[in-house]
Amino acid sequence: MHQSTATTVQTNAAPTETVQLPRQLGFWSLWLLVINGLIGAGIFGLPAGAARLAGDFSLWLYPLCALLILPVLLCFAELASRFAGSGGPARYAAAAFGPVFGFQAGWLYYLARLVSVAANSVLLVDSVSYFLPSLQSGSPRLLLLLSIIGSLTLLNVWGVRQTMRWLGTLTLVKIAVIAGFAISGCALLLLPATSLHHIEWQPFWSYPAVSDGPAALLLLVYAFVGFESALIPAGEAKNPQRDLPRALLLGLAVVTLLYMAVQAACLLLLPNLADSKTPLLEATALITGYWGQTSWRPAATGLLMFGIIASVSANLLGAMFSTPRLSHSLATQGQLPAWFARVHPRFLTPANAIWFFGALTLLLASAGSFFYLAAATVLIRALLYGLCCLALPVLRRREPSILQLPLAPLWPWLGLLVCLWLASQVSAASVWLTLVLLALGLLLFHAAGWQQQNQGSRGC
Known part of the structure; x- marks a missing residue:
């Protein structure tokens, strides 16, 4: 099998020595990364957009989108069962098509996550400012941004266990708030005196009454991407080949049910x-x-805002845990400077890669001029998913998989069709920007190769 041994890298204290990144991530830690890769702040605004495009049928858009993304997720589940090392899409693409494709996959993924984390950092600042209006602008806002990104970065450097504890706590809070909202809203059906919105519940197989069904699917399908974040730190998982496929499937199921419950409550109310x-x-x-407790309204609204803050914070923490592991993995393969591969001698975390990612995030978020890059992330995601779907048949021909999926030959091609559909929806400007980023990635890859050759010739 295409398994890699545990990553060994140079430490800061003794560059000639190597240290092993400990395998500390169990099933629930990987599940937390999947959940927080999927659920950010989008769920707090999506119900309106879904209802606008599909009316009462919008409840069923979520399972439809889950089914739409399922072939892609199953491809990733099987790919995860083949590898024990870190890198996720970059490792899969490199194994199937060579190091150039692996580096490009890693480069594009890193950029997409960087833009996403910067945008969510700004959103988190805006959410905190809801309670503290004095932090909405000027130097107080910049200090708040520095405090948030700095604390999340420091927590990731501090250690895996500490990060997972905080991630678990934040996830518990956000799921409790979201589920509490949905349950309390839907439970109003039990009260005979309530005048809830009359809904014509439509069967799953019916088609939306409006003509914007495809547009609604396109809007909501992006609430089901981000699961691949859990695949990046596979080299630190105790049993990634067994646990990652299970975490992916359970994460998709839980998120779909949560989304549907929130949509149902909003439709009723x-x-x-x-x-x-x-x-x-x-x-x-x-x-x-x-419920006859209007005096609770400010507290309930505050609790929901706290849930939004917890949701965005957990999404950020998960992304800032996973993404630096990608630059660390590329550095161990000689595709980035060795500085990114160094590990903190005490905490055994890829500290340099984490600090670098945190600094870039702060720079983008404080500049506020990065949002034009967000359009390219849609095409980047489609390219990454499509590349991994294509990688699976290539790897199957070389070696059978541990994970035997039903209808296995069908999933890569169905996943590729989904990716082609997603890619067909982007603007021409997104295509050109993505092509520029691909060209820049190619230059970086060759620059790393030239640097290695020069170092090798000097060593001779």
Whole structure:
């Protein structure tokens, strides 16, 4: 099998010595990374967009999108069962098509996650400013941004166990808030005196009454991407080939049910859901009224905002845990400077890679001029997924897989069709920007090769 031994890299204290990145991630840690890769802040605004495009049928858009992304996720599950080392999509592409494709996959993924983390950092600052308006602008806002990114970076450097404890706590809070909202909203059906919005529940197999069904699917399918973050630190998992496929499938199932429950509650509570800008906040206010506790309204609204903060924080923490492991993995393969491969001598974390990612995030988030890159991340995601779907048949021809999926030959090609559909929806500007980034990645790859050749010739 295409398994790699545990990564050994140079330490800061003794560059000539190597140290092993400990395998500390169990099944639940990987599941936390999957969940937080999928759920960010989008769920707090998506119900309105879904209702606007598909009406009452919007409840069923979530399982439809889950089924749409399932072939891609199954391809990643089988790929994860083949490898024990870190790198995720970069490792899979390199194994199937060579180091150039592996580096390009890693480069594009790193860029996409960097833009996403910077954007979510700004969103988190905006959410905190909801409670503290004095932090909305100027130097206080910049200090808050520095505090958030700095603390998350420091936590990741501090150690894997500490990071996973915080990630678990934040995930528990956000799931409790989201589930609590959905349950309390749907439970109003048990009260005979409530005048809830009348919904014509449509069967799963019916088609939306509006003509924007494909547009609605495109809007919501991006609530089901990000699961690949859990694959990057596979080299630090105790049993990645067994645990990662299970974590991916369980994560998709849990997230789909949560999304559906939130949509159902919003449909029941808000007749004008399609026009709402803050659907969950408006629905929370109505819930407290229906339960006869209008005095709780400020506390309930504050709790929901706290859930948003916990959700975005967990998403950031998971991304800042996984993404630096990619630059660390590329450095161990000689495709990035060895500085990225060094490990903290005490905490045994890829500290240099983490600090570098944190600094870039802070630079982008504080500059505020990076949002034009966000358009390219849509095509980047489609390219990455498509490349990994194509890698699977190549690797199958070389060696059978441990994970035997039903209808196995079908999934890579179905996944590739999904990726082609996603790629066909992007603008021409996104295509050109992605091509420029690919060209830059090719230059970086060859620059690393030239540097290695020069170092080798000097050593001779």
